[in-house]
Amino acid sequence: MAQNTPADWQGDYVSVYRVNKTRDFTVMGNTHLRDKNLSLKAVGLLSKMLSFNDGWQFSTRGLAAICKEGPDAILSALKELEKNGYLVRHRGRDSKGRLVTTEFDIYESPQAGLPHREKPHRENPDVDSPDVENPHRDNPAQINTIQVTNQGRNTL
Secondary structure, eight states: OOOOOHHHHTTOOOOOOOOOOSSSOOOOOSTGGGOTTSOHHHHHHHHHHHTSOTTOOOOHHHHHHTSSSOHHHHHHHHHHHHHTTSEEEEEEEOTTSOEEEEEEEEOSSOOTTOOOOOOOOOOOOOOSSOOOSSOOOOOOOOOOOOOOOOTTOEEO
């Protein structure tokens, strides 16, 4: 039997055979399925997440356990969904400012006006003449003033 090559697919038609669904199916919009800004990995992960009941709690390791991809690929897809407005990340910190939880809001379609997190621009330090006489020693504590409620959020 001959093996299919990419040239074999050019100009061919593909037939789609559907089945009558009476149980174990998911209804979701086509927005994310047709979004050209999303990779197939991100589309598939969002579709899989939307297939679970509302209120389902996810973790990166849990998603990796039910997918072929590992935790790094899952994290990459989550970041892509966040960048494109399908996911909002909320980080919870303890009284000492340490990261203790991360929660995500998952959206079936992109949300306009969500804060887009850009990577900060980092300048290279001046290595020719560093200030060695008066080094900057204080490291002020970061204070988190944002309060996040946990109503209606899915946790990853």
